[in-house]
Structure formats: C-alpha cells, structure tokens
Amino acid sequence: MRKNIAAGNWKMNTDLSFGQDFVKKINDFELPSDVTVIIGVPFLSIAGLVPVSGKISIAAQNCHQEESGAYTGEISASMLKSVDCKYVILGHSERRQYFSETDELILAKMHKVMEHGMKVIYCCGEPLHVREKEEQAVFVENQLKDSICKLTKEQMENVIIAYEPIWAIGTGKTASPDQAQSMHKHIRGILLNTFGENTAAETSILYGGSVKPANAKEIFSKADVDGGLVGGASLKPDSFLDIIQSF
Numbered sequence: 001m002r003k004n005i006a007a008g009n010w011k012m013n014t015d016l017s018f019g020q021d022f023v024k025k026i027n028d029f030e031l032p033s034d035v036t037v038i039i040g041v042p043f044l045s046i047a048g049l050v051p052v053s054g055k056i057s058i059a060a061q062n063c064h065q066e067e068s069g070a071y072t073g074e075i076s077a078s079m080l081k082s083v084d085c086k087y088v089i090l091g092h093s094e095r096r097q098y099f100s101e102t103d104e105l106i107l108a109k110m111h112k113v114m115e116h117g118m119k120v121i122y123c124c125g126e127p128l129h130v131r132e133k134e135e136q137a138v139f140v141e142n143q144l145k146d147s148i149c150k151l152t153k154e155q156m157e158n159v160i161i162a163y164e165p166i167w168a169i170g171t172g173k174t175a176s177p178d179q180a181q182s183m184h185k186h187i188r189g190i191l192l193n194t195f196g197e198n199t200a201a202e203t204s205i206l207y208g209g210s211v212k213p214a215n216a217k218e219i220f221s222k223a224d225v226d227g228g229l230v231g232g233a234s235l236k237p238d239s240f241l242d243i244i245q246s247f
C-alpha cells in the first residue's frame with residue numbers, strides 16, 4: 001500500500017534553533033501512525049536536526065549531481081548521507097526557474113541521491129501560461145518522460161512524486177481538488193504505462209501549491225492524492241500539525 005505523506009519545505013527560511021523548537025513541538029503530539037512526516041530544511045540545519053527529529057524524517061532541498069570535486073559552494077549526496085539525511089527534494093520549480101535546472105540535470109541528481117541510499121521527492125508541474133492553454137497534461141508528461149521515466153522499476157521504489165502547479169506555489173491560489181485529482185490520475189497512468197501496475201499503485205503522489213489546514217482534507221481525500229508538499233503552511237507547527245492530521 002502506498003504511503004500517506006505530509007512533507008514540509010522550508011525553502012530558505014528558518015535557522016537551527018527554529019528547527020529544534022519546531023520538531024520538539026511536533027513530536028510532543030501523537031502523530032497518526034499511517035502518515036509519514038518529512039520536512040525539507042536548509043542544508044545547515046540537517047546535521048543538527050536529524051538526531052532530534054524523532055517521528056519526522058529530514059530532507060534536503062537539493063544536492064549536487066557529482067560525487068565530489070571543485071564545485072565551490074555545493075553539497076554532495078554523500079555529505080547528506082553522512083549526516084543521515086533520508087530524502088532529497090529535487091526538481092522544485094524554484095530550482096528550475098532560478099537555477100536553470102533541467103530534467104536531464106534533475107535525472108543525474110536523482111541517480112546520485114539513490115546511489116547513496118536516500119529517497120527522492122521529485123517535483124513537476126506546469127506554469128500558468130501552460131495551464132491557460134490547457135496543455136498541462138502534455139507538459140507534465142514531457143517532464144516525467146525526460147526524468148523519472150528513465151529510472152528503473154527498482155529505483156522508482158525510492159521516488160515520491162510531488163505535482164506542484166507553479167501558478168499555485170506561494171500564491172494562495174490552490175488547484176481545486178478535482179484539478180489535482182485529474183493530474184495525479186494522469187501521472188499514475190504514465191507510471192502504469194512505463195513501469196507497470198505495481199509501481200503505479202505503490203508510488204505516492206503528493207500535491208503541492210498553497211496547501212493549508214483549510215483545504216488539505218478535501219485535497220487529500222482524492223483517490224490519487226497521497227498527501228502534500230507544503231511550503232508556507234509548514235513553517236507554523238500548528239498549521240503543519242493540522243495538515244498531518246488531514247488524511
């Protein structure tokens with residue numbers, strides 16, 4: 001059975017002491033046992049949070065595709081593994097937009113992350129002008145074809161997909177539950193055609209884009225939505241807790 005997942009993405013916000021207080025607050029609650037809770041934190045906080053993160057798994061928000069070398073300012077997958085980081089978010093639209101990440105590059109990063117035994121949260125999703133032309137299905141299909149569809153079935157066991165329509169990220173605009181369901185069903189269909197029934201049934205597909213306590217329940221209730229990747233609302237323990245309890 002695929003997992004229900006509530007994943008936060010703190011982006012370039014928060015410091016270590018914020019993170020320590022946050023994970024303590026979340027861990028003080030009895031969390032539902034059927035929900036995997038993950039938070040993508042800034043690189044500098046990972047080593048400090050992993051030992052105290054309790055029921056929460058810690059994710060990085062990026063990593064470099066090479067093993068090591070002269071890449072000033074970069075962080076490698078082996079560095080993340082060495083501090084027991086469990087997940088890496090890859091292909092977030094902000095990385096695609098501001099750092100020119102292509103699906104080819106994201107694929108190379110995915111290989112590296114999995115070589116080191118970590119799991120990937122792979123983000124895809126269309127910009128507004130594509131949605132306005134109603135070309136989102138083809139757009140996302142092309143993203144998947146150039147990235148995760150080139151993985152093996154075995155590698156797919158370590159991939160979570162996050163569908164994040166760019167027009168809904170940080171804008172307060174959310175895709176309607178039906179829009180989310182329709183894209184998630186489409187993505188599951190691509191997984192079915194590429195990898196077969198097992199991968200399609202077992203891969204968790206998260207929705208991301210202005211998820212908050214007020215809309216999480218309805219979005220998560222859709223058949224092909226297995227949870228959320230949450231930016232803004234994951235920065236407040238109370239609202240993230242509400243989202244964790246929305247399945």
Ligand code: PEP
Pocket residue numbers: 009164168169170171172208209210211229230231232233
């Ligand atoms: C995100 O950063 O992945 C995201 C979905 O942000 P927000 O929830 O703030 O729209």
